[in-house]
Amino acid sequence: MNLRELQYLVALADLRNFRRAADACFVSQPTLSTQIRKLEDELGVALFERSPRKVMLTPAGQDAVARARRILTEMEGMKEAARRLSRPEAGIARLGVFPTLGPYLLPEVMPRVRERFPQLQLLLTEEKSDQLLARLNEGKLDAAILAMPVNDPGLHCEPLFEEPFLLAVPRHHPLAAARSLRLGDLSQHNLMLLEEGHCLRDQALEVCQLSGAREGSEFRATSLETLRQMVLAGLGVTLMPALAARGMVPYADRLHLLRFEDSSPSRQIGLFWRKTSAMAPLLLQLAEVLRGVPPELLDPPGEPRPAELA
Structure with missing residues (x-):
């Protein structure tokens, strides 16, 4: 058995097709098929169910693929560690964000990241939080910006900042x-929320539970932009994170952004990476840069507080 x-x-498990897997590995299909069969003979079990139209993992294959992913991730970590020791702030970092x-x-x-790390090539991926976590644990991402908490003992979290929520309502x-x-x-109001899979939906549901509000049952949005447009059209109210709410200020004639004055709802944002990552020193420095979000950007842009009116 070799790497x-x-x-x-892993390629065959991901693509479920011998030809596509061979292309992805830059080998011929017979070569890949022979090596897979050799691996099965060595392990003494069938790893795949083969049919003319599809390829499926057997239970033994699922276990083998999971172990293979971990081994390959560790090997990639070894290579990355060697690269980082020679050039700690150069190379590639794969960062996910929701x-x-x-x-x-x-x-x-x-711009601050580029100024601090001029030789670092930062590859950005935008996915829902559960997909980012899967990619992080599979070694396909080096770090991910996520809402806290994340219950994964294999990950290190570096807190970044707290982002308040506002309520966006139509003017009428x-x-x-x-x-x-x-x-x-x-209490007794309906909120428009995002569809399943968005961490913001879970955070908004917590606010509903605390306040006695309800989710509007007739609509679930796929993005914050959709929610914004629904509020602008006068079709409902929604919770909006402070950074996203700043983009709604130009529409002040059509909507109203309200700050919360008691138990202000918010979300905690952190940078997560694997505890075994060789990139930890670099990621700690990256967290410092990300933590430097200007305070005014996190100050909710809603109606002025009473002290501000004096």
Whole structure:
């Protein structure tokens, strides 16, 4: 058994097609098929069910693929460690971020990252949080910006900042007359939320539970932009993170952004990486840069607080 055979095994498991797996590994299909069969003979079990139209993993194959991924991740970590020892701030770093934060945070912090690490090639991936976690644990990402907490003992978390939530309401909504908001004011109101899979949905549901608000059952959005447009159209109210809410200020004639004055709901943002990662020293430095988000960007852009009106 060798590393190349494990690479063939993982490629076939991912693509479920011998020809595509061979192309991905830059070998001929007969070569890949022979090596997979050799691996099965060595292990004494069938790893794949083969049919003319599809390839499926057997239970033994699922276990073997999981182990192969871990081995390949560790080998890649060994190579990366060697690269980092020779050039600690050069090379490639693969960073993931979830979609209700990435479009609003990255334009603010990327110039600072490039200034601090001019030789670092940062490859960005935007996915939902559960997909980012899977890619992080598979070694396909080096780090990910996620909402805390994340219950994974294999990951290290470096807290970055706290992002408050605001309530976005149409100008004609009963709550629009208020200058600020208490959680109890949401009682009996319906909130438009994102679809399943977005961490912001889970955070908004927690606010609903605390306040007595309900989820509007007739609509679930696929993005914050969709929620914004629904509020602008006067079709409902929603929770909006502070960074995203700043993009709604130009529409002040059509909507109202309300700050919460008690138990202000927010989300904690952190940078996560594998505890075994050889890139930890670099990622600690990256966290310092990401932590430097200007405070005014996290100050909710809603109606002024009473102290600000004096």
